[in-house]
Amino acid sequence: MDFTYTETQDMIRDTLARFLADTYDFESRQKFINNGQGRDAAIWTALAQELGMLGAPFAEEHGGLGGGALENAIVMEELGKVIAIEPYLPTVVIAGGALKAVGGAQADAVIPEIIAGNAIVAFAYAEPQGRYDLANLKTSARKDGAAYVLNGHKSVVYAAPWATHLLVTARSGGGQRDRDGVSLFLIDAKLPGIVRRDYPTVDGNRASEIYFENVAIPGDALLGSEGGALPLIEQIVDEATVAVCAEATGVMQKLHEGTLEYTQQRKQFGVPIAKFQVLQHRMVDMFMEVEQARSMTIMATLKLGLPANERMAAVSAAKNKVSRGARFVGQNAIQTHGGIGITQELAIGHYFKRATMIEGQFGTADYHMDRYERITLAD
Amino acid sequence: MDMEFSPEDLAFQQEVRQFIADNYPAELRGKQDEGEELSKEDFLSWHKILYKKGWIAPAWPVEYGGTGWTPTQRFIWSEETARADCIRLMPFGLAMVGPVIYTFGTPEQKAHFLPRILSGEDWWCQGYSEPGSGSDLASLRTTAVRDGDHYIVNGQKTWTTLAQHADWGFFLVRTDKDAKQQEGISFLLIDMKSPGITVRPIITLGGEHEVNEVWLEDVRVPVANRVYEENKGWTCAKFLLAHERTGIAGVAASKRGIEKVKAIARTELDGDRPLLANPFFKRKVAELEVDLTALEFTELRSLAGANAGKGPGPESSLLKIKGSEIQQRLTELTLEAVGHYGAPYFRGFGEGDNEHPIGPDYAHRAAPTYFNMRKTTIYGGSNEIQRNIIAKMVLGL
Numbered sequence: 028m029d030f031t032y033t034e035t036q037d038m039i040r041d042t043l044a045r046f047l048a049d050t051y052d053f054e055s056r057q058k059f060i061n062n063g064q065g066r067d068a069a070i071w072t073a074l075a076q077e078l079g080m081l082g083a084p085f086a087e088e089h090g091g092l093g094g095g096a097l098e099n100a101i102v103m104e105e106l107g108k109v110i111a112i113e114p115y116l117p118t119v120v121i122a123g124g125a126l127k128a129v130g131g132a133q134a135d136a137v138i139p140e141i142i143a144g145n146a147i148v149a150f151a152y153a154e155p156q157g158r159y160d161l162a163n164l165k166t167s168a169r170k171d172g173a174a175y176v177l178n179g180h181k182s183v184v185y186a187a188p189w190a191t192h193l194l195v196t197a198r199s200g201g202g203q204r205d206r207d208g209v210s211l212f213l214i215d216a217k218l219p220g221i222v223r224r225d226y227p228t229v230d231g232n233r234a235s236e237i238y239f240e241n242v243a244i245p246g247d248a249l250l251g252s253e254g255g256a257l258p259l260i261e262q263i264v265d266e267a268t269v270a271v272c273a274e275a276t277g278v279m280q281k282l283h284e285g286t287l288e289y290t291q292q293r294k295q296f297g298v299p300i301a302k303f304q305v306l307q308h309r310m311v312d313m314f315m316e317v318e319q320a321r322s323m324t325i326m327a328t329l330k331l332g333l334p335a336n337e338r339m340a341a342v343s344a345a346k347n348k349v350s351r352g353a354r355f356v357g358q359n360a361i362q363t364h365g366g367i368g369i370t371q372e373l374a375i376g377h378y379f380k381r382a383t384m385i386e387g388q389f390g391t392a393d394y395h396m397d398r399y400e401r402i403t404l405a406d
Numbered sequence: 407m408d409m410e411f412s413p414e415d416l417a418f419q420q421e422v423r424q425f426i427a428d429n430y431p432a433e434l435r436g437k438q439d440e441g442e443e444l445s446k447e448d449f450l451s452w453h454k455i456l457y458k459k460g461w462i463a464p465a466w467p468v469e470y471g472g473t474g475w476t477p478t479q480r481f482i483w484s485e486e487t488a489r490a491d492c493i494r495l496m497p498f499g500l501a502m503v504g505p506v507i508y509t510f511g512t513p514e515q516k517a518h519f520l521p522r523i524l525s526g527e528d529w530w531c532q533g534y535s536e537p538g539s540g541s542d543l544a545s546l547r548t549t550a551v552r553d554g555d556h557y558i559v560n561g562q563k564t565w566t567t568l569a570q571h572a573d574w575g576f577f578l579v580r581t582d583k584d585a586k587q588q589e590g591i592s593f594l595l596i597d598m599k600s601p602g603i604t605v606r607p608i609i610t611l612g613g614e615h616e617v618n619e620v621w622l623e624d625v626r627v628p629v630a631n632r633v634y635e636e637n638k639g640w641t642c643a644k645f646l647l648a649h650e651r652t653g654i655a656g657v658a659a660s661k662r663g664i665e666k667v668k669a670i671a672r673t674e675l676d677g678d679r680p681l682l683a684n685p686f687f688k689r690k691v692a693e694l695e696v697d698l699t700a701l702e703f704t705e706l707r708s709l710a711g712a713n714a715g716k717g718p719g720p721e722s723s724l725l726k727i728k729g730s731e732i733q734q735r736l737t738e739l740t741l742e743a744v745g746h747y748g749a750p751y752f753r754g755f756g757e758g759d760n761e762h763p764i765g766p767d768y769a770h771r772a773a774p775t776y777f778n779m780r781k782t783t784i785y786g787g788s789n790e791i792q793r794n795i796i797a798k799m800v801l802g803l
Contacts, residue, residue, distance in 0.1 A: 234750065
């Protein structure tokens, strides 16, 4: 048993942390968010071309660093520490994960473009009626000769305003909630018939509602098998869920550190408020949540390669624990800061907003508790 | 002991219901349903209707403009206004400085200020907290120095709710630097249009401009605008804080909030069933209802005590703690219920912006409200301070 990181993994973390320390302080982040585009494209280019960071989980033959889920977790945790708005999750973790899983010509074509920073992919999976059920799809992909015609509405697609590609789940057969009949496509984001409504999100990101109106897509956009993609989608969403847990660990760590720092500066009744035992215990409880979030993230990362049921149980256990921890740490960071925590002025409130959105991303604590129970406590 | 309404009470309930149905402004209702931020005029529209009817201050003594209702009638009133989702009346005049003035004020202060509070002519704000004085309010450093018939006031206040609308503010200021903390404080009524006052917005996490910083620089305040004795302002402050805490339980509003959450969860789908049929979600709604019932009957017992002549005491801290926690849990459930549509940031309808916002109407303010309502366990004396009060004053520790 060994929980130490390799030299390469340490190097990835250190390199990225140094870069973000130089480029991504809180004021810079707020500037990126408010600059009209909602990000600074030069950051993404630098992550790709100066740091090689977008190649972290890809094979060397594609130009990557030869890593995998652990490397993704390292990157996501560091991005979480600065509440970065970079589309690493949908592009590298999710689309990259899908391409690695299917391999072949599609992987050979797109992975190098992701690594180079040229391709940004948004993951269009959620629908207004579907909540967290990946199979609950009204979006349809109708076969038309060798091609497909896409129709439907995808909800809250993070990073879509910046995307060159969309990774889309759609129904090519079966009923609305059937496990069979689900297909996965990687398509050009600018195809005729794709209509977007872009907007900012409460956690500082950009997202879109996407409407497909008779969008003709080529047959080779299909990833995996037609109608049989749900297991693949479940796998990449589990990988994404663990990556979000890693991001949460970074966010929670900063919420906790910020609270420790503030309570030692802020004086009331003649002493730093950190001297009050009720707040000390609160901060100890926050600390324990951060540590457990880190433990669960590592646990689930290491189990991503297990058979589906074991993988899903591990991921749901992690996401349940992390969602609850993110809420506890976020709420108590604000409470301990008092009024100043509720303003836009301090970074702490922005970490809280991201922590809150992470709670529900790819399923709330309840959703994952339910999935965990169904797998582990079935008769 | 009983909890039945008498025939007179039931008739009163009918009267109230009918009055609200006939008079609540439709435009206000529309804005509430769309989740829009309300303007000063919006807040005042309902206020003025109630003033005209003579129902604006049920809690006040009749001689100052109260309704003379029994406690049960007041309970019915607050139930019915919440049930009909009427907006909350601004508490700064009606529930805060008004009672201070009729309890501690001079005849001149009563005659001048009370009618203007009732009519809505004056909008009030509260100048208590300072950047260095939050939970430790008595450490406040804004000074008032006597200069003939005036005080010269200097300092900075913060978290001043809706001061951008205010005509008047009630301020705690230090009039004796050498006295023990609580003993050197006075309670001043300050015209917000006085030279030397600057109001600066503080934008909160949901994007709202709800609170402000108020800077006071050589502001001249007539001594006649001091309530109660010099250096005895803490007495007014404590009286007001206890009053603030009772209203803060928010039972009727939380009941309405639970109904809203249920309505959302009946609309939102969870697979082939409504979200409200999801056992996890249903359990959380039910637990919230049980806790709200416990709060309600604790408040009713406290009110009954108040009827028996006891003023609101330290047990009101219990109402504040449990009431604020319930309000926050409601926002948690709402945010969970709206799923993915909690994420889009709705910035309100701009000029000429007719495009429909993203997602269902009930989702627009779910996240901003969740963020914003974190304030309830902080303001009015944080819940940590309230627990200290209970430990000391109730448990005698």
